[in-house]
Amino acid sequence: xxxxxxxxxxxLLINVLFVVVMIxxxxxxxxxxxxxxxxxxxxxxxxxxxxxxxxxxLRHMIIAIGLGAFFFTYAPLLGVYDTLRRWIHRIKKSQ
Numbered sequence: 001x002x003x004x005x006x007x008x009x010x011x012l013l014i015n016v017l018f019v020v021v022m023i024x025x026x027x028x029x030x031x032x033x034x035x036x037x038x039x040x041x042x043x044x045x046x047x048x049x050x051x052x053x054x055x056x057x058l059r060h061m062i063i064a065i066g067l068g069a070f071f072f073t074y075a076p077l078l079g080v081y082d083t084l085r086r087w088i089h090r091i092k093k094s095q
Contacts, residue, residue: 004081015070022059 001085015066018066019063022063
């Protein structure tokens with residue numbers, strides 16, 4: 001059990017480091033409105049895409065697919081782990 005947690009922890013750390021390395025840091029925004037806690041959001045009146053929106057990035061797509069695969073396979077892997085643990089426990093009990 002400890003080995004499984006070590007492997008999953010290492011895998012999670014690798015994924016987090018991958019995301020930290022792949023996503024560039026955000027640029028600070030210049031605020032026109034002030035710095036209060038209830039600052040109004042500017043309303044866009046044009047219908048086109050925003051100019052400050054970053055373009056499509058292949059690395060963001062890769063990260064999204066990787067995180068989706070992790071969260072998609074997390075529950076089934078826990079089910080497999082519980083089944084194997086019960087099976088091994090039953091084998092040890094019968095010996």
